[in-house]
Amino acid sequence: MNIFLLIFLAIIVINTIAAVITVFRQPRNIAATWAWLLVLILIPVVGFIIYSFFGRRLPKNQLVRLSDSNRRQVDQVIKEQKQELAGLKGPGLTTNQQIIKKASGLIEMFMNSDTAPLLSNNEVETYTDGEPFFKQFFADLEAAESSINIEFYTFYADKIGHQTLDLLVKKAQAGVDVRVIYDDWGSLGTTQKFFKPLLQAGGHAFPFLHNRFNLLDMRVNFRDHHKVVVIDGKYGYIGGFNIGDQYLGRKPKFGNWRDGMIRIYGKGVYGLQSRFLLDWNGTDPTTAIDPNLPVQSVKYFPEIETQGAAMMQIVSSGPDPQLEQIKTGYIKMISLAEHSIKITTPYLIPDSSVLDALKIAVQSGVDVQIVTPNMPDHPFVYRATQYYSRRLVELGIKVYAYNQGFIHAKTVVVDGEIVSVGSANLDYRSFELNFECNAFIYDKELADQFEAIFAESVAASTPQTTAVFASQSHWLNFKQHFSRLLSPLL
Template sequence: MDFIESIPPLVINIVKVAYVFAMLAIVFVVMLENRSPLKAIPWMLVLLFIPVLGVIFFVFFGQNLRKEKIIRRKGLKNHDLISEIAHSQSHKISEGSMDDIPSMENNKKLMQMLLNNSSSILTIGNQVDVLNNGRATFDAILEALRGAEHSIHLQYYIFDEDEIGNQVLDILKEKAQKGVEVRMIVDDVGSWELKRSFFRYLQSYGIEIYSFLTVRFPSLTSKVNYRNHRKIVVVDGEIGFLGGLNVADRYIKGNPAYGIWRDMHLRITGDAVNALQSVFFIDWYFVSQNDIADPKYFPHKKPAGDKLVQIVTSGPDSDWPGIMMGYYQAISNAKKYIYITTPYFMPGESVLMALKASAMGGVDVRILIPEKSDAYFTALCTKSYIKEMLLSGVKFYFYKPGFLHSKMMVADDEVCTIGTTNMDFRSFEQNYEVNAFIYDEEMSREVKGYFMDDLNESYLINLDEWKKRPRWQKAKESFARLFSPLL
């Protein structure tokens, strides 16, 4: 107190004026960017209720650099070249020949939209295997890695140096020493605990490894928001994996705090692997600035199956939020049912309205979320949406055995999507994500079966009981929702 009293009044007044100007400057920036009111208002509230910390938070987390300095490094020419090679090496359905798929009549708009907003070609002749838990996923990935002959490409948000992580690393080191090209990307925030020595150690074995958007002060201010949430493995350009699982023991052994860590993944063979390979290479160019757009990584393939697949990406380098638009279109198309599994539910107004409209129109809409969450504030926000969804006829379920981390949607026994995208603002608009959209009755029925299995270990949220919860709990959830665009 004595220190504060000793500061001359003139200095205090100058600091106050400077702070007011800083707040006004931030407000001006937010308005100038023409942000949605849903995103601008939470920042105004942060600045109003926690003024000093609010300015700091905005500097570190609030800057909207979509398509600005960070994204310009991505190299659009490289993007186009890699995509062109992947497309030329694939058996695909062109825009005009989509009319030749009578069984997919209801989803042609979805296919066309994903082609237009994400350049996601519709590939044919694919085999897709659902890996319904951690053990099945890592058994399949380890088997594929052991069989690698030419190249291994891995990309993960989280890569832990635990038992399963070290099993993967042992194979990578062995393969690299035998001349297999091994390239690896990890997200710098998701894999924050990996030390610099980890990277040097792998590089000593001939493994090329990079962090995605390294976060170090002061560059933290421009990079912390845009994380690479993708999980991709491509082996020899022939076998691809994507889905919700990171490399961590908890997907097999569970977690003392949450129990089972429930998730799903896909194993793909066929031309969709070329699309997945191109996603990796574009991100590889971003982190390394090394141009390896070479047709040898996109081998011509004989048909491996009969599945129609679109590999869809989205991120701050995209012109459109492609995956979010895919969800919206699939939900709007549905005539019978929509089943969704997601660890977090903060979908934004467009998807929220599509779900409500479908339920009110008689579509069976069911959403499965975890009873236990790994993020307290996010869980509060998720719960703030439940009452209005129940009122519209959407059925909400809590998964009981542990933490449900799967990201899946299936509709009408016709289309399903599995990938890395949560139903929240961050996944839909800020993170780099990847999903497979699969158009197949057999596959959709299989995924629906897994959803029903999880539903059997869950309980339906009753509207009357939900309304009876303590007011203080509802107030916390409502407060958390104000910041949903920032979570």
Template structure:
């Protein structure tokens, strides 16, 4: 096949892709125009970009069964709690719940994200602390261990986790490990790497084995032990998350939860496990034990992905921003917001709210990094304050509002997390937890450099060009 014939075939396919984008996909206009420009002005490159990153037309068909089964499992609980929150005369014992009632109702209606109480939350910002707690919980497991991670690397930490799981499986503990095919394979974690676990009787599930598709990945980071202890946050499993990778020290955020919210993490795990393996052990008491009274923190576990009609986590972020009266502190490795998020932050800052955004000082994905700086620059005029974290790599995905409510989880502040990946966050309403998260943010300020309006305007022409090119490609998805 000559080059001319191949080029003609690519042009024809690009035209078909363009027709699909315009008439069959429900992309927002900005993303649609970006894809059309790439397909027509960069034909060969655009063809391969769309092949790997686009093709949203099949999304609803691919995940319609998952969406309907999720709704069926959750419908009965939803109806009962919705009546409670829709009644504005009802008052709650926790003042933060009344203060953020509208945000809670939004997430309940949008995502069947039930409000749970009597939770105790432990906050971790260092990998050593988080994984020490995870290993301790695994060692204490008596009935089951359920792990769901985007990345489980075949390195020292990854092998230690697999070995710990295998030991518990040999003791008769039920072990289920769910990982994303693309994320884990990138770290050398093939099914062969988990043979110790499967030989011991543990079960593994591989989410979306089509590794050539960059979209629709399971980006969640969830662990549930005996239905009584749960973990959620930004840490994957690998040496990088202990600061032993090329990016150096690692700053992340995770919650250890004991209480009613663990049942929601358990349900989230089972819904994903059922989608991957077809198996669902059912709502048996040993998987959903009575949670007990561990604390007072109200929590909603919020999920989003291509199987959700809207963008629940993003809309939860926006509602929290709109509810702020004093401060909004955000940490994220990737800051590529859409117009709705940008407007919410700008309006909050112009209204006198102390809005601060922290991103890494170094990129792990250069295009996303330069695009992040571009979007940061748009907000400086409105009074938003921005910082680059200088002590290694910042991977936390958090927001805390007025030191009273916020979110910790796997969702970044970008289009991929908002619309394309499967994500899970814990939204909390508790001044004690909020104060702890705000304190961690302020401590990080001492290790950061502020991006002032003057310094941003003084950036070099080369940096401006990188930002412009990266921003051009940012809507693709």
């Protein structure tokens, strides 16, 4: 017995030392540090297997960044735009110019942190349901003449996936340059064999950054969560929809699917195209595209003339703990609010900085409202969302649980003037682990549309009150608190 006890104690000591070394050898926030220590120490050996999949950081050489030549070009544009922002003074400003002036700190922050210029003259259409979205998406694919660039976290090999693939094959056969990036974990079940008809037709398709058959790369984190489409360099999509039958409400588990997607015609597409080309060149360098070459510049960044008035920035973030561009963008938006903040998110797991920003806003008299789903797609994430919903309600924030299916939109509207829509949820994973992309839009007309969409969601939701949470069982409360402990890992 003494021998077994000594062996057991030795394993515990060695496991604890190894856990401390493993967790502290790479920089991460303190919440994630303690969460991983909890897993590694309380689940000896098995915890390290879990860590190998979920905990390891992404090497810096796999972070996709602007080339020096492209950065110099964008820096010059940004320098000129900063001068224009400084000139927005006095009376006579249009409504959108007044919004730009109000948001000038947010705009300049993105210029500095993400090299994101302000892109003007955009016509924007909104989509919340799968049927109209895919109808327009397919119409734009059919009309493509030169290039189709698609990047989705999920590209399933189901009915809508095969319909999309068939259309891409048809366009590739017609001479259109077709490129597809998909996330291999987000698209589980979809293999390179699925894309073989597209490859045979002259198109390209590849999983983001690495090959799924590289058995040495077991990371589940650092997913390509983008949902970006660019067609002929003129039309672009960004938001929450992926390629899959569930996004059309065809999965009984979820029922009706409500999301948030926008179609852009205007210079905002340049930002989406730049994001896609960065990701493509990092994913498949053998077919890299150099936008500095005149022929490539004309093809992928053509002149666009529209009557649109919306101005926007396309902002990306990834697993770089020093930047967290979209999270800081959310915090800055919240700090700008004078009257209202309306958030829709499927996963509500904010870190302390976002919680503090929301707390300050509501204590300053700002009407803060949040819509979340009333059903899980990931059990631990759902219970953690319930935990934070309770905490936010206690702070005076209005939280609603959507009842008519699953709501997957990721939107923020401030004062009916500034809108963020894209792939980033209000959770640790989007802030620190995933590659995300959002459009931050400064336009009164579009903000009014998103406020109306938000009101529709609230009308189909149940208010989450202190009475609702008080009626929940002790077992449910335990699951919520336990899931909250794991929230930095979810």
